[in-house]
Amino acid sequence: MRSGHDGVAPIRYPRVMTDDNRVLAPAPPADGSKPKGPASYFPSIEKTYGKPIQEWLDLTADRLASGEPHMQVVTWLKTEHGLGHGHANAIVAYVKAKLAAS
Template sequence: MTADRVLAPEPRPDGSKPKGPASYFASIEKTYGKPIQEWLDLVSTRLDEGGTHMEAVAWLKTEHALGHGHANALVAYVKAKRAG
């Protein structure tokens, strides 16, 4: 686990739906059966190992059978949170 762990977003207090990459998270959990935090941790580790955005997307697709949009949303979310 990395020191700069990217945490999954908390549910919005007003019940509104998230926007951007996080808007995919409910579907990702339902479709693939793992909590978003697990996916975010996997992506973080992969990026820490030197993978690029598209290499991490390809890895999620081949090793974990995620669809392109879901994989891209996870990687984009992690990278955006790390960027600040």
């Protein structure tokens, strides 16, 4: 195995993330109002599952970029990561909408 510049083997991440399919987490509304749509779930998702929403968005964008359908990604988030259906669906819907708009 090749080693990195410091003699340590590089860490390999199975990711297909590119700038073209990266979806950034939304900033909180400037006027202090609550987010609308799927993003309204994001504070609860972070609190419930203990990971920043950006991590969930990156994982989801990777799966969608590899061609997995919406409901397959929802099921994966539920079974592999323990998310509830509503939270998983909100993440996938948000990522799909942002990717479609870009």
